[in-house]
Amino acid sequence: MFRTPLLNFEEKLGANFGEFAGWEMPMSYSSYQEEHISVRQGAAFFDLSHMGRLRIRGAQKEVERLVAKEVSRASPGEMIGPTAFLTDKAGFVDDVMLYKVSDQEFLVVTNAINREKVIKWIRNNSSLDVEDLTFQLVMIAVQGRKIWDFLERIDLPFLRFMLNSKLEGRDVFLLSRSGWTGEDGIEFWSTPDVAESLLSSFISRGIKGAGLMARDSLRQEMGFVLYGEDIDETVNPIEARYWVFSLEKEFIGKEALVDSLKQGVDKLRVGFKLPKKLRVIPRNGSTFKIMGIPVGRVTSSSFSPYLERVIGMGYVDSKHFFLGGSMDVEVRGKDYNVKLSDFPLLK
């Protein structure tokens, strides 16, 4: 198992560790619920060093053919994404964030479980040079509705990044205005010692440590997918209603995607909410039912401390895509009524 280079530092802060995608990472510090609320009402930091980080060098037209969103029209310093690498059947190889450094150089953030697969996939499908930066640098996100009450304001629009930048006087390899929580925030890649020094300073100003459990409940409120749970190679972006592609260009999987658009799809991703007092979490694989007839399955679910109810997402047959209506979800042999809601669930 891999482990975050910040493990000893975070252990002293009181982190509880667990395994995620083959990495030993902080799952929570005190309580994921408090950490979740910190992001929605204040600010918190996350260690994301498990995420795959690759540098790609070569011809832009080759990158363009791999990625479902348009790359050529973006300017250097722009983040393109979330976007995806697709199979020729339009299933997700991975959903990724692409950073355009120049016409010949890009950075990619992959899901941790897909890092090696993506490296192989890029090499098999292009002559691009791929360098794995994952183990050289840590990745930290600082996220929160009140982030600028805690941090010096950064002159960077949303989904823009700078390389070899300074963050509060320290050298960081990459600094971006981005995140995966639905709140304002930054992400940075740096050496572990720079990260520890910055985090110590952030903590002294009241920014809380948060773990991957809070990250999971935050992304579910926003309706953001998690690879391996909500999407994989058997699901296409239309079924996932994950608009990570542009039809103005050619890319691997486009033909199948266009076929899907023309013919329609059999299933669609939907969000759901349980009644406030019902504290049952339908796990991945739980069945959606209408009048006892199975019509789909749950892929993610969690308790949202902000909405104070159990929420989640899954897929229902497109004939039963009854947004705003209700259906049952079966948990341990019992049926519970849930309301189907569109994303974000945070409304």
Added chain:
Amino acid sequence: MSEIKVGKYIVLRDLLYTESDEWVRIEGNVATVGITDYAQKKLRDIVGVDLPKLGTKVRIGESLAVVESVKAAADIFSPLSGEVVEVNQELTSTPELLNKDPYGKGWIFKLRVSNQDETKKLLTAEQYSDKIRGEQ
């Protein structure tokens, strides 16, 4: 109250335990049941509890309640045979008591014990501490 510390986990000396991480406090013929500090730390944030109905008759080892955390749903097995005479309704609105005070306000149910002999099958605090150590 005297306690044994196994790493970061607390085991109280005056309670009995099960292999499945429940604790039992026996007073007369009533047994109060909850989950151990080790169990709550493994489950992490507990968000819900499915409590048994009053009057439920149960045999030793049967599932009687479910504790729901974001990580997993865990069955709570009855450590003894008997009848449910009280449930901790406070857990319905504040399930986090199971994390905050597992041996106190986080108790789950009370049983009128039908067969006192069965208490011999339970683990002592020392035996339970060894069990946790074995799982480290």
